[in-house]
Amino acid sequence: MHARSPISEDQREAAVAWFEKGIADKAAARLLGVSHSPVKLLYLPWKIHGRGALAAKPTKQVYSFEFKLALVERFTAGETAQYLAAEAGSPRPAY
Missing domain, CATH: 1.10.10 (Arc Repressor Mutant, subunit A)
Known part of the structure; x- marks a missing residue:
């Protein structure tokens, strides 16, 4: 519940x-x-x-600064936001 x-x-x-x-x-x-x-x-x-x-929602995921920075660098290198969001466990990218 x-x-x-x-x-x-x-x-x-x-x-x-x-x-x-x-x-x-x-x-x-x-x-x-x-x-x-x-x-x-x-x-x-x-x-x-x-x-x-x-279904109970999972607790909010907390990411380190380094993890976020790596995602941004990969995005600017050309990886799609959808792929990176899925890899990070988000159902969709947050713009």
Whole structure:
């Protein structure tokens, strides 16, 4: 479960089950008897990632200055941003 989520893991699972049946966020919140806000915050990622929205996000990765400098040097040498981002573990390059 997400540490800061006001709804339980079971409620999150139930909400996603409702989403998969075509029930939107407001109706799912009413069916679960919870506030609309946390269900809406789950609904938006669910529309993009499906059940993957339930997975806890990994902690923020911290890179050393040297690692970042090496990436910049490789980028200026001609490697693509997409390749370097994937290698560094980012889903997409941050411009």
